[in-house]
Amino acid sequence: MPDSLTRAVRWDTVVGALLLALLLSFGCVDGFGNALNLSFLLGNTLPIALIALPMTLLVVAGEIDLSVASTAGLSGAVLGRLWNEGLAIETIIPLCLLLGLACGLLNGLLVTRLGLPSLAVTIGTLAAYRGIAQIVLGSDAVTDFPARYLDFASGRVGGSFLPQAFLPFLALLALAVVVLHATPFGRSLFAVGASEEAARFAGIRVKRTKLALFACSGFMSALTGVFWALHYASARYDNATGLELSVVAAVLLGGIDFDGGRGTLGGALAGVFLLGALQNVMSLVNVSAQSQTVVTGVLLVVSVLGPRAARQIGGVRRSV
């Protein structure tokens, strides 16, 4: 099969095209195209996008972190609690991020030192971290954060539809792209994900690599938790509940192979915004939240099947 044709049926290309089609067609949906809605769309998708960055790296390396939403919730709960205790927000935020790092490290240590499967470990910590969040904050909702921070988290750049928080995200995205696709570290992730044993025999420090990824995932989840609390001006223990489903669905939809070793951040990003746009449109046409979850679940299954089908069409010659 000629190179160009192979490339044309690459899964992330499919997603990109699909995304474009959606944007065009949903331009016809009433209220979709206006600046306010677009800024809602981007703002609401940002948490998924932020966590999708480390999740992409993890899945490429053959692991997964399902505790991300709980870590975000815990980070938000700690933010609220410490704010109630009267600490300065400039002190609290770094503490929250450190906490996220610790949560991620714990996941990573359980996976690398004890050799447990990450799926099991992070389902466990998914429950545990959320439980701790509830202990920390109870059923309170903390809303009285400083206006400067709330404004940043929900504000827009000038008069445009672009949320302010989108700019730091773009910087993080660029960083992640470089790390995954251009550094030796990122290159080794593909080897680890495709064949951990061969990676070890090539002198790649597999455990250290995975530990770093989990730590990174915890950190980004905590950052997302802080953003979430400020963006919606509400720190509750159940913030971001179920977000891991959206993140995993988006990443897999973006063509990151669940078995590891394959995928691009471009694809993952397309998956994230495709999912975000879908959720936004469903809200606009008054689809209930429950039905939206059903759609996300179906997408998750489709996204696991999709890349396989695309690869079969594209032929097995393609390599990573």
Add this chain to the structure above:
Amino acid sequence: MTHPPDPGPAPVLALKGVSKSFGAVHALRDVCLELLPGEVHALAGENGAGKSTLIKTLAGVHRPDAGQVLLDGEPVVFHGPGDARDAGIAVIYQEPTLFPDLSIAENIFMGRQPKRALGRIDHRATRAATAALMKRLGVGLDPGRPARGLSIADQQIVEIAKALSFDARVLIMDEPTAALTGSEVARLFGVVRTLSAQGAAVLFVSHRLDEIFQICRRVTTLRDGARIADEPLAGMTEDDLVRRMVGRDLAALYPKQDATPGEVALSVRRLTREGVFTDVSFEVRRGEIVGLAGLVGAGRTEVARAVFGVDRWDAGEVEVVGRRLPRGAPSTAMAAGLALVPEDRRAQGLVMGMSIERNIGLTGLRTTVTAGLVDRRAERSRSLDWAVRLQVKYARIADAVSTLSGGNQQKVVLAKWLATGPKVLIVDEPTRGIDVGTKAEVHRLLSRLAAEGVAVLMISSDLPEILGMADRVLVMHEGRLTADIPRARATEESVMAAATGRAAV
């Protein structure tokens, strides 16, 4: 052994003018083959000569584009492997796939166990039938024993017993000995001789020429999909056979150059990993090829893995060019100049889904870097350079390494490690399952590396390879080093004696 009466019995299974193409590749061209009852027939040829396609055609996996498969002289069409099995054709593959937690008897009668009332499995009858099969084969495997932990040789015997339980009259053995040691091969051959004496026709495929001469009476040689010869082996030499296979005179299979050993490059002292190997000490000097022989399970591979750092050791020390290595740190070992070409190239040597370029590039991620980023141009030129130097046959360097033949995959593994410029190279079964031509190339390469001053430690179960290539032979037995034999005194007898623990030299 019974000999078929003249003027010769009718063939049980035959191919007549069979051709098979895959796209533009002519895998088989007008091939004829006759398998006679009571005869062990060898199928020889380099990788890619069409042996696998021929076997799959006999086994009902492929259907010929032209020509006929004849069973007892009658043309038949196999619509799938089930048809071939029902016709009494059984294939024994290199690596049997048994259910590890089921007993030998259950494995043999999987899905068709004798039943008692209410559909309950009759375990006693299953075992009795298995015991009868084992008796026919002349082996003493306990039918009730789980398959887990059986050696590959015993697993193959179970597969043969299974074939017999289907009343197989034709047994096709596809490189059955690739993973076996000398004594296991002898045992397997005993079974094969028993079977052929009972009238079975056997087709035997092996890259080990000495085995073909040991067990077979006739040989059919394939080259580029065509039959080159069908002749009795009596009176032929290994060189004759190799010439038929490669179509030209092959430079010596073991082109060992004389080398003057220099200073010590690898020094292993009192290395112990509990329960695996004990008190292993040896040195490899620059310019030297040291063979490491022993039976499978003697701990050779385990020592290599520990030295490289993939496994940890419990006591002892390892030095590479005077630098002490920490335990369990392959990256440090690499930096010190150590390279390991592991025994399992598919699982350990290569990332199968990755390109040739990236596989070779994996060992250079620290060196082909500019400002912290992978320098793709440098990576590509490094990979291309080594792929070309080792004459890897590929279409594009960006193709997945899984598209290459076994021999070429092995060259990619070698390229990947030679690209690191190692001072000490450990190769574990460097020529297992690769064809004669590539094998000679690998040997030439190892010899040249040694001449250039690399210290080579070569683990091999192929005794002629060890004797032909090594300046010195270390032998392991049950986790201990039992002999250090200089080239001049190394013979099959002296090595095997040490490997089986009969004598310490």
